[in-house]
Amino acid sequence: MSRQTLPPPVRLLGPAGIVPQAICVAIAVFLPEYRFVAEMAGGLYAALILSFLGGLWWIEALICGDRRTTPYVVAVLPSLIAWAAWLAPLAGLTSMAGSLLVLGLVILISPIADRSIGRLASDMPGWWRLRWGLSIGLGGLTLLLGVLLA
Secondary structure (H helix, E strand, O other), rough: OOOOOOOOOHHHHHHHHHHHHHHHHHHHHHHHHHHHHHHHHHHHHHHHHHHHHHHHHHHHHOOOOOOOHHHHHHHHHHHHHHHHHHHHHHHOOOOOOHHHHHHHHHHHHHHHHHHHHHHOHOOOOHHHHHHHHHHHHHHHHHHHHHHHHH
16 A cells, blocks of 8 residues: 555544444443343454454455465464354353453454554554554453453
8 A cells, every 4th residue: 555544434434343342331331231232242243353353464464465374374363262252151161251351352452463464554644543542442342341241
């Protein structure tokens, strides 16, 4: 990509991606009778976004013509972590609150993987600020939801 700024839809819709998790936190705080809904919806949303990030890393490596194995392994990990985070409560190994904590932490640190894989978007002014802001926002809200539901 050239040194152009982020397109307006990216600047507008990116932050909108935090709204579903904010709603789940609000449900957990203000409507405790719907705790199960907040827990499941928040966990599902975090798992979906984590898988989405892995897909972005995969396509980034492909577009860049990366022949190394590592970027593709790293790109698959988010989906596997998300799957395991959902499987663990179903198997009785942890609560969904525990899974939310794992998902939140992984989302929070996910921009670190961007540094090793992503080269295209990172050249755009404003990308890192947006990327870290979204990860801190969604990761933080997911962690908060896990703590509230623990």
